Amino acid sequence: MRARPLLSVVVPFYGVQDYIGDCLNSIAAQTYQDIDVVMVDDGSPDGSRAVAEEWAARDSRFRIITQDNAGLGPARNTGVRHTDGVYLTFVDSDDLVTRHGFDRMVSALETTGSSFAGGNARRFNNSGGVKPSWAHQLPFQRTRYVTHVLEQPVLARDRMVWNKVYRRSFWDEFGYEFPAIRYEDYPVTLRAHLEASTVDMLAEPVYYWRERESGDSITQQVFRYDNLLDRVTSAGMVIDLVAGAPADVRLRTHVMLAETDFVAIVQAFADVPESEVDRFLDLGHDFVGRLSFDALEKRTRYDRLQYHAMMHRDVELLRELAVFRREGGLRGGARAVKVRPRSRRYEYRYPGHDRRYLPRDVFLTPTTDMNLRTAVNHIAWTDAGLVVRGTAEVRHIRSGPDSTITVRAVSTKVRELLPLKRFDDIDSHGQLSAVGFEFVIPRDKLRAWGDEDAPVRFDIQIASKGIRRNGLLRGLRAGSATWQPGSFLGDDWWAQPSPFRDGSLSVRFVERPWELRSATVEGTDLVITARLPRPLQVARVVLSGSRWAEPLNFPAECEIRGRHTVLTARLSLREIQENTADDDPFLQTSHRTVRVKAAGELHSLLWTGDPQTVAAKIDDHQFRLTRTQGNFTVLTESAVRLTADAVELVGTEGTDGAPGAATIIVRGRDWTGTADWRIAWRRYLPGTEDFVESSATTVAEDGTWQLRVPAADLLSPGERTSDIDPLASIVDWALFATSDSRDLSTSVIPEPFLVAAAPWVVIEGERRGTIAPRAETLHVDVREKSPSSTPRVS
Template structure:
């Protein structure tokens, strides 16, 4: 790449975290760094720690100034920046090794004004997905915009972004000084000002959550009046900026603040003193005076009532309603006439600021996909779909119809067989225990009368109630299901995949595929076949979809002859292409992993690349694996290199610390049995321990039980039995699967290969409890909950 990026690091009394932060910057796989450290008047030895980096690494510079706050320190860093690109790292947070390489690589490829990556929350128990970024960064979207992806208004951090310096200067971007929440007044207008932005699904920023007993971060001090004042000031500044640019964008943003940013303080009202409540009332009334009333009416009933009361300055009534409508409250639904209403205080009081219409539950459909699995050649999709006002207390409560609609071509529609399914219920205002569904897709129906052709299909659902049908595309909710692809005929694949609008199917006619991989000395050999001679073709490696990392030439094999070969399981044998080979230097993969400078954290994605085949005419597609594909696995120095298929059956390369990989999973007699291989080399795996760690929830101060450790049985491979039934079984909760070699080693993630991820049902009943496997990229978690 060669473009210089300036990394601005404000520093103030962070001696406990600073070394870890600066090491993560120094260890970036992107080398062209200009790191500006701004010591904002630290009274501990943070400045001296920073100075040590400037004396040993000429990429680091140190500026000292009197304490002026985070916004001023960042602005000082920007004024001193020398790079073509600009990013920010708070001095208690971390970057994964590939972060800047990925963000700058996207911008160099697309020309967008800035790039934004996913965010993981960092705790002492490892990493977990940032809830704010779960929806915004679910999938990679290059050259998108706020108008095209409305939920980007939830992405308010500055530190998960790389800005083009020319864009920054053109619009005079600058952080506000002397206040908290400096990011919001800058990042929200930046999204509106940008011609295009790149949104990447990989986490590029590890946002530390302070532990109990440590100094709380700003976002953990919600009860302070200054926090209240500064948060209102920040969102109001962003809202006013959007009003000057685009009124519709302002309305979208106002809606998200009332649901998210300001909802936090609304929930606190029953627990704070009268002075805090009155300050909230004054700030809320002022802010709401500039919010279109139609925005309030779009909110769910519990928030609609509360914000209308706030707008009317009805403080006692607002506190009463806030207590009954907090996130942890479950007010019941009652009938009034022909409608359904949320039973909150004032429902029948006739209060002028809270007429009954505000309490009514309007139409709406919630959908979520829990699992997609191939059984006997058919795709089974399981999830939930229900009317949020009516719920689904019985299997006959709502008639549901599922169908696929062809997105292109003749726009055919295929009705799908389905049946209701019972699911575990979380606290809710309406019962929805029978909201689950199972729908089945027979892929043969996707072929037209003239045979198979490439195309896309959209999943749709309609709920048929007495009030009429409600239709929508089948959304994914918060779930990240593993979405497996299959060869369904010779040369034809069906691929379920997540789309911003929900679940879709893609029918592919691949022009090339991979048959096997092997490591020969210092080279990873990738072997495959293509429908046309591969002269001029390349293999492209990308950490995330569409962002090129490296490309390698493809060479003809077998003399370029056409041979008979069967592409997919169950496909007929037919002439299907010429052989080819590509060579990837293993040393380049190892160097780009960043593992030489990094101790992997629990929950870290690690170094991985998806592999695509590009023909000389500019066409490119991710490289599917054929039936009988052979993967490669080899220890190289202190790491392992693996070439394995992903859930959707395309070739992926990974570099990991050497360790066990789960290859098979079984459930029998109340036990989960995991089996796998161990890497080669000189490691002694006799003290291998499988670690189960309860996953953190939304509350960073939550007290969680200690890790549970089980010794593995080690011989040629390894196995472990995890009790999931009976009094000695694993307690209820979400449990991450980790391992450690020896009692003193730090635990790391236990990776699963595709066969293991598919060998157990995602959702089964075991001795009165529901057992679910929760896939997230290359890792798994076990969820145990009581059966309803």
């Protein structure tokens, strides 16, 4: 007789043969092993069942229940009826769970006695990498034990059922069942919050929520009528649930519906065919009529503009507003203009400005919208010093020749005006304006600032059209601005530009740093050499631990050379592998900071050696010794991935100095030793899982690869461009590696030393391609060619 498991896991599946294997593998890899996995075959038409049968055959904890296709909600209900665990959880079959997720939630419940526990979530896919889930950021902003939605109304925003473990007695006591609609989660989740005795909310991620490359999941197909009908039905159930709740819970819930469901409904009018307009109008009108106006007042003026258009059943305006928003109008399509020539008030000339029934305040530009906007596009070390180039503007106001920009270096003891070179550059509306600036900080000045022993940041002030704004220089763009290496200022001082903890640009200073000078791989050992700034006879190398792993210590040999010590240590990669503790089910990545312990103190090692990652493969583990954004040494362990080390543009020079008619060359390394990989640029086709690839290259036998693609092949696709937002992305390519023998396709990792040289810009005809990293993936973002920038000095 089967013993009662502690945790029952319900996994419905339908049409997910490409994903369900990874999902079930992440469940099996849990540190919490006392589980019963009920896989519910909801009449799946593809090969998903065969994958599930393989798992049922190999692991007695996995079993299959079959039903005719009825949808996700009924499939979950079926699964619940076939489980008897003390605790209950749900996993969608295209998602992943973290290795310690079940353990953390069950442990919380056994400690607190709460009705259920939930954890944070991340979104992921191959081309976009891993990122926080917007839907979970506020409810799971911090860990809260033994709490309740009545104490923390922000929990009313928690609408997903799958990142939680429920006490089965609680589930049965209130008889929870999922309705037979899409968006079935929110009514059940919110009701559970209201009826729970207490809940535990964990800030750490326990769940990885897949974002389909093509946007074809249930939640991403938002503009079909049947989808919206289910969405409105679900929202109506939620509104009924909170009708008698305290006002703050009710308001939080309505605001959540206004942010998501309302926007989905009004945005559907960008594509609604004429034959279906009336029923879309009826659906939207009924929903908006139930939505609290107080909630809409918490939303943007543009949301309120779409609300009024819906209430007046103004189909023409609803279409214009939806297209304007979809095409990036809220980002780059609306300048702020004065209401009257001498007025101090500004407004946006959104679609509908001529409609008399619209309240005029929906067009007014909030003062908070006209804030300081800065970007740091490029940072580099030259013989002259540290060069910083960027843009600054008052958001939504076009900067003219009479605008002013000043930058001051600031710290606890420094406040110094920096000379600027001004030039025209592309502003946030895609127009050539007087927003560009560049300053150079000489090395001797940096050296003098280092004596103050405090990071230096940069206060920027701008005046444009009578509006003045100031703040710290922030908006560091991907590439050199965020990954620039440091530099020595003489023999003893090191200056390191890097993002400050609040996202602003800073330069920190280190006197006589502890340095990593070199590293090599010898068999299964990593041998490192470091230079320590004082004479030492005894020291050891320490790899940092984590919540799931103890620190690792390795002995070192010390050779005193004058007032320095040369340290050599041999790190066993086998030992590190045996003590791995990643909690990332997608990238399977963990990071250990490399430090030296001497005289009872730990010292991080700055990377001052060759700008080249050192890597090795042990079984299916890949180790990469490399640098962080702050230029500290880190050892990264992950699943085996290919890396890109260099990008080169070869071709003629374009009109603005950027290469034109170019060939894009990317070089890299294969650490797997299989040499059966193909590397190509890939873009996914809208609405499908199909993709287009550039011509591909094969990894050479020595483990290196080189991909050469004419820029025209990537920049010439004929997708439509936006007439509203000049900066709208047209095509996005990501660099992928495919292995047929492994049945694996994965994005290629750009090495930090490559990232430090990004971005690269290539012009081809009327298109502009920007090659830059994003989410540990190398991308080519294709947009319309922007006007040329014209340098001018001020």
